[in-house]
Amino acid sequence: MSTDHSSSLHERVYAWSAALGTATLVVCVLGALAGPVQVPADDHHDHGPGAPVQYFTPPAQPPVETKPTIAAAVPAAVAVPVAVPVAVLPIVEPVAALPVTAMPALLPVTAVRSPVAPRAAVPPVADAAPALERFVPSLAGEFPDPPYPRWARQQGIQGRLLVLVDVAASGAVQSVAVRESSGQASLDQHAADWVRLHWSWAPGAPRRYLVPFVFELQ
Amino acid sequence: MPALRTAFLLAATSLIAFAQDSAPQKMKPVVVKGATIGGVTAPAAPALQLNGTALEAQPVATLGEVLADIPGVATSYFGPNAGRPIIRGLDGDRLKIAQNGTGTLDASSASPDHAVGIDPLAIREIQVFRGPAALLYSSSILGGVVNVVDNRIPVERLPRAFVLSGRAGSADALRSLAFLAEGGAGDFAFHLDGFTKTTENLSTPIGRIADTASESRGAGFGVSRVGPSGYLGLSFSGLNSTYGVTEPGIEIGLRQRRWDLAGQANAPAAALKSVNYKLGISDYEHTEFDGAAAGSTFTNQGWDARVDFELTKVGSLEGVVGVQSGRFDFAVTGDEAFLPTTRNANDAVFGSFIQSLATDSRLRFGFRLESAKVSAAAWNHEGLASNPAAASAAFTPASFALAWVKDLDAQWATTLSLTRTERAPNFQELFADGPHVGTESYEVGDRTLGKEQGWGMELELAKTRGAVSGSVSVYYNRFASFISLQENGFGPDLSGLPIPGPNFALGGADELARHDFTSIPADFFGAEARLNIQLQDTAAAKLALEFFGDTVRASNRDTSEALPRISPGRFGTALHGLQSGWAWRLDATYHLAQNHLAVGETPTAGYTLVGAAFSRDFVLGSATTARFSLRLTNLFDVEARNAASFIKDALPLPGRGVEAGLKLSF
Numbered sequence: 001m002s003t004d005h006s007s008s009l010h011e012r013v014y015a016w017s018a019a020l021g022t023a024t025l026v027v028c029v030l031g032a033l034a035g036p037v038q039v040p041a042d043d044h045h046d047h048g049p050g051a052p053v054q055y056f057t058p059p060a061q062p063p064v065e066t067k068p069t070i071a072a073a074v075p076a077a078v079a080v081p082v083a084v085p086v087a088v089l090p091i092v093e094p095v096a097a098l099p100v101t102a103m104p105a106l107l108p109v110t111a112v113r114s115p116v117a118p119r120a121a122v123p124p125v126a127d128a129a130p131a132l133e134r135f136v137p138s139l140a141g142e143f144p145d146p147p148y149p150r151w152a153r154q155q156g157i158q159g160r161l162l163v164l165v166d167v168a169a170s171g172a173v174q175s176v177a178v179r180e181s182s183g184q185a186s187l188d189q190h191a192a193d194w195v196r197l198h199w200s201w202a203p204g205a206p207r208r209y210l211v212p213f214v215f216e217l218q
Numbered sequence: 219m220p221a222l223r224t225a226f227l228l229a230a231t232s233l234i235a236f237a238q239d240s241a242p243q244k245m246k247p248v249v250v251k252g253a254t255i256g257g258v259t260a261p262a263a264p265a266l267q268l269n270g271t272a273l274e275a276q277p278v279a280t281l282g283e284v285l286a287d288i289p290g291v292a293t294s295y296f297g298p299n300a301g302r303p304i305i306r307g308l309d310g311d312r313l314k315i316a317q318n319g320t321g322t323l324d325a326s327s328a329s330p331d332h333a334v335g336i337d338p339l340a341i342r343e344i345q346v347f348r349g350p351a352a353l354l355y356s357s358s359i360l361g362g363v364v365n366v367v368d369n370r371i372p373v374e375r376l377p378r379a380f381v382l383s384g385r386a387g388s389a390d391a392l393r394s395l396a397f398l399a400e401g402g403a404g405d406f407a408f409h410l411d412g413f414t415k416t417t418e419n420l421s422t423p424i425g426r427i428a429d430t431a432s433e434s435r436g437a438g439f440g441v442s443r444v445g446p447s448g449y450l451g452l453s454f455s456g457l458n459s460t461y462g463v464t465e466p467g468i469e470i471g472l473r474q475r476r477w478d479l480a481g482q483a484n485a486p487a488a489a490l491k492s493v494n495y496k497l498g499i500s501d502y503e504h505t506e507f508d509g510a511a512a513g514s515t516f517t518n519q520g521w522d523a524r525v526d527f528e529l530t531k532v533g534s535l536e537g538v539v540g541v542q543s544g545r546f547d548f549a550v551t552g553d554e555a556f557l558p559t560t561r562n563a564n565d566a567v568f569g570s571f572i573q574s575l576a577t578d579s580r581l582r583f584g585f586r587l588e589s590a591k592v593s594a595a596a597w598n599h600e601g602l603a604s605n606p607a608a609a610s611a612a613f614t615p616a617s618f619a620l621a622w623v624k625d626l627d628a629q630w631a632t633t634l635s636l637t638r639t640e641r642a643p644n645f646q647e648l649f650a651d652g653p654h655v656g657t658e659s660y661e662v663g664d665r666t667l668g669k670e671q672g673w674g675m676e677l678e679l680a681k682t683r684g685a686v687s688g689s690v691s692v693y694y695n696r697f698a699s700f701i702s703l704q705e706n707g708f709g710p711d712l713s714g715l716p717i718p719g720p721n722f723a724l725g726g727a728d729e730l731a732r733h734d735f736t737s738i739p740a741d742f743f744g745a746e747a748r749l750n751i752q753l754q755d756t757a758a759a760k761l762a763l764e765f766f767g768d769t770v771r772a773s774n775r776d777t778s779e780a781l782p783r784i785s786p787g788r789f790g791t792a793l794h795g796l797q798s799g800w801a802w803r804l805d806a807t808y809h810l811a812q813n814h815l816a817v818g819e820t821p822t823a824g825y826t827l828v829g830a831a832f833s834r835d836f837v838l839g840s841a842t843t844a845r846f847s848l849r850l851t852n853l854f855d856v857e858a859r860n861a862a863s864f865i866k867d868a869l870p871l872p873g874r875g876v877e878a879g880l881k882l883s884f
Binding site: 018147155158197210211215217 | 242246249270373374375400769787
């Protein structure tokens with residue numbers, strides 16, 4: 001009996017050593033191979049400092065080196081859409097003097113996006129902090145987040161889209177249009193339907209809003 | 219030229235004027251996160267989910283096989299047609315399998331040769347719950363809880379979809395065809411699915427195994443009304459299956475019909491984010507045919523209902539509380555009647571919470587209090603010496619779980635969990651008395667059994683972000699009382715009885731080894747690890763190297779003997795990637811020999827299984843896509859025996875096989 005016990009003890013010691021050894025090994029390998037620590041993706045979508053959400057059509061933006069008189073630069077930039085950088089890349093820091101309403105994002109996407117503009121020409125994001133000013137501050141109204149649809153989650157469907165909402169004087173949604181598609185018609189439809197059914201603004205003048213949606217799986 | 223310029227400028231100015239007139243303002247981005255690996259973010263989130271392409275890449279034989287690749291999971295493998303998952307060495311009623319949140323109401327926990335009442339072809343998602351969230355479904359959570367989702371009740375508006383898929387395999391001559399149609403009109407969403415699957419006798423390295431063919435058909439229909447304030451839906455589904463269980467001439471004919479009702483009310487009150495309710499009503503029956511003659515018939519008729527209240531976040535506390543209630547009548551008639559007819563009642567109240575302690579740490583905790591009652595009818599069984607009178611037993615299991623999650627930095631997190639679990643003995647453990655073909659034993663229950671009780675402790679370290687990700691966990695589960703089937707001499711001499719035939723014989727005589735359900739102290743300890751190194755990760759090309767492994771040891775603390783049918787450790791490696799449209803995976807897994815054996819158990823040798831899989835999507839039209847997949851299993855035709863199987867000595871794992879699949883989406 002005592003031999004049984006000691007052999008069992010040996011086995012336990014062996015098993016525990018094996019388990020802890022494996023654990024140590026994995027931790028070491030993980031540690032050795034781990035890349036530099038990065039800010040988690042959560043923080044990227046905080047809409048605060050560091051928010052690089054600029055997948056939708058960027059505002060026409062003169063290169064930083066051009067003349068500082070922004071007001072003059074704007075029409076030129078719009079008139080010559082070829083000069084506009086590629087949409088998906090983060091753009092250079094926005095100019096504070098540029099009124100939000102002057103965003104040329106309303107232009108048809110095809111007109112603004114240009115395959116001619118070389119990606120290399122787009123300067124990297126220097127300081128994203130002023131990105132805050134691109135978005136209107138928090139509005140009065142009801143804007144519940146849509147759920148992640150079960151079918152999309154199960155099929156691994158992700159995407160980013162931009163929705164254009166016409167708001168009536170009452171604050172109710174008048175119409176919703178998808179301005180930039182996620183590439184998945186059903187996901188576009190889900191977001192547009194959600195805004196139509198669940199969102200409402202405070203009463204006021206008729207307005208239009210561009211709402212970016214990001215559906216991402218973790 | 220100047221004219222042109224003027225025109226251009228004019229156009230530009232008018233454009234600007236238009237833009238300024240009705241230019242939209244940009245609102246903040248709405249970021250919607252879907253959890254594919256949940257666990258720590260929401261009080262009711264699963265620790266693991268298998269769906270979509272990853273689920274489709276799995277075999278479709280049994281639920282056990284679908285999950286068996288996950289570290290910590292084994293399958294009971296009673297032939298190719300019956301296999302329940304076993305997690306961390308815990309099986310049967312200790313590992314709850316739920317269907318859409320309510321019980322499966324089948325007979326799969328009563329015997330290893332009984333199939334789970336849902337076929338893998340009808341499954342759209344499998345969720346594994348661990349820790350506090352598992353208490354929403356079961357009081358026995360040391361292995362976790364498996365929830366199978368069939369999507370039959372739509373929970374939201376559905377895009378129109380029609381999917382047709384077929385599979386053909388060589389090792390078991392699999393032929394399957396399945397379809398799925400979804401859509402909606404106005405506020406209504408519907409789902410329709412169906413499948414047919416046939417297999418022939420299984421080919422193994424020792425030859426074809428007789429009596430392992432199967433034929434299954436199933437279908438389900440569901441419709442929901444979906445509105446801004448929630449949904450309400452109903453579904454009906456059915457499964458008919460006939461399958462061999464490796465016993466000569468024995469075939470099981472299974473039939474289940476199930477109604478499900480589910481609904482959700484969004485924000486019905488200030489204190490509630492949502493109220494979710496579900497009801498499943500099931501009529502299950504299977505008959506074990508010996509040739510053409512019907513032998514034993516098992517029936518399970520019952521319902522299971524639950525209401526979950528998702529609470530509004532108060533401060534930094536989030537939670538889900540709820541109640542669950544179920545009844546089922548379980549009966550066996552015929553020559554394998556080793557159980558009296560029982561009525562089983564279970565009522566529970568539960569909760570799972572997350573309390574944020576700091577930005578980098580949170581506490582998850584949960585509870586489940588149950589009231590379980592098993593009432594057995596008076597029993598007059600031909601094989602019994604006495605005729606037991608009606609009896610009943612009632613229990614009040616209480617389980618608790620606590621997990622402390624600490625983010626070490628942006629990439630690393632560690633979780634320390636402590637679990638107290640109690641489980642009421644089931645009808646079989648209490649009242650069994652008779653010959654049971656599935657376990658080749660004469661099973662004897664114990665009406666005086668108390669609750670199964672145990673403590674569990676686990677430490678997990680996970681790296682969830684970055685090119686190198688993975689996790690490692692070590693656990694120790696200590697049962698003060700573990701209900702186990704222990705060998706105890708031989709059953710009564712049945713030779714004078716008319717019914718039991720040669721199938722019950724063990725060692726030639728009309729005697730079966732007797733096994734008693736006994737409460738023993740038991741220890742389970744083990745570890746699981748997974749490591750994924752992403753070598754290349756662009757939209758068009760991916761390459762990753764993966765390592766994984768698990769080990770579990772289970773023994774009777776009093777005698778230091780091993781518990782039976784525990785999977786030995788295994789470790790494996792896989793290389794997978796995506797190149798020029800092809801997704802591929804090569805893997806090799808080494809399973810250790812099992813020499814830590816229970817009394818009378820035979821050892822299994824170590825073996826290595828090598829497999830490969832390829833798949834590719836094709837765009838056939840504007841809305842038509844096709845996915846072709848090819849899977850090669852056991853490439854070297856190795857004779858492998860699953861230590862967790864009751865029939866490992868008779869039946870090795872499938873031999874070399876190739877399986878091709880085609881899925882068309884319209």
